[in-house]
Amino acid sequence: MWQRLWNRWRRSPAPAFLIAVYLSLRWRCLVSPAATIRFPFNLVIGKGSRIGRSKIIASGRGIRLGERFEMGYGAVLDAQDGEIRIGDDSGVGPYVVIYGEGTVAIGDYVAIASHSTIVAANHKFTDPQELIRLQGSTARGITVEDDVWIAAHCVILDGVKIARGSVVAAGAVVNKDVVAYTVVGGTPATLIKERRSPVEVGGASLKEMQKQG
């Protein structure tokens, strides 16, 4: 019973207004009193960040946000049993949802536009005689490197790595790794174009790199 009470207190130790004031002073950032924050002691926020009317659940191994991070209204970061890490100068738009059951690691200068979903987990469904909800799940984790733009309404699936400098066009479903400095789009996402010459990204042709990947 004490464990249950302790967990409940860690989840929500004070009214939202007080939690917003505590986090704003503790991390020198701006947390809206209209934000819903759960497990605030498991949350690290970089200096100068702005957390709007959104929801952060820092359960599991918690959530670590870099400096000058911006979080739009209606966005949700939920670490579940895992972890979410976001670098400096990154931002998530309105109604973006990120679940960190497998670790979600996002780099610096990453822009994630409205209504995109990053879910580092999949339900198992191999046994047709068992309810899907009772079969458990897998969680491999998702990595988004620096300087990536994920446009509106994208879905990033578990196990994917989106490499530095790439763009995911609006509405894409990304189920495979994305090579650095490329633009991908569609469902499932495929290469639309390369952003830089292969020499600039390290020698090998991007298409070759994608084949190898």
Ligand SMILES: CC(C)(COP(=O)(O)OP(=O)(O)OC[C@H]1O[C@@H](n2cnc3c(N)ncnc32)[C@H](O)[C@@H]1OP(=O)(O)O)[C@@H](O)C(=O)NCCC(=O)NCCS
């Ligand atoms: C990808 C995007 C940036 C356009 O980039 P671009 O370099 O100007 O690309 P182009 O418009 O020249 O299109 C290149 C090809 O990609 C295709 N394409 C463009 N956007 C696409 C999309 N969202 N999904 C699938 N294919 C797309 C085009 O049809 C074109 O194909 P084609 O050569 O066979 O005709 C733009 O289409 C997009 O998705 N913008 C996102 C807007 C957004 O979400 N804003 C949120 C605010 S942060």
